[in-house]
Amino acid sequence: MVRILMVCLGNICRSPLAEGLLKSKLDNSKYFVDSAGTGSWHIGNQPDKRSIAVANKHNLDISNQRGRQFSEVDFNNFDVIYAMDINNYETLNAMAKSDKDKEKIKLFLDVLFPGENIDVPDPYTGGIFLFEQVYGILDKATTELANQLNHA
Ligand code: 4NP
Secondary structure: OEEEEEEEOOOOOHHHHHHHHHHHHOOOOOEEEEEEEOOOOOOOOOOOHHHHHHHHHOOOOOOOOOOOEOOOOHHHHOOEEEEOOHHHHHHHHHHOOOHHHHHHEEEHHHHOOOOOOOOOOOOOOOOHHHHHHHHHHHHHHHHHHHHHHHOO
């Protein structure tokens, strides 16, 4: 089982969409996909209504997910940890206790644009249009990641 963790700040907007999309594109008997936030504000909460709505529009149900905060044990429990943006990438790196931990942390959009340091924009204070854009970016990136994993 390959274990993949998607991480954003609140675990209610971006990483729940990334989790739901990637799960829908992988063999769930071979891959375990989860998400978490570096912040603690939304522990136990459903994803943001706008993420749920945009996912529903594309026939993806993420309403059963609940927010949780990233913790140090996740370095042991996951093989790859994808940060949605550079801020979260840096937060995760600061929490890492070893080179082995650090090697697991990747900037998610490197899957589409290697080495270009591109963020998945934080849509929290934006409108539904930004959630649609985020969905589109995550759809492309999860398709590319699923293709890479299936041909690895
Ligand atoms: P996310 O978006 O990191 O994509 O889940 C955010 C959600 C909540 C907050 C910030 C970003 N917040 O400050 O509560």
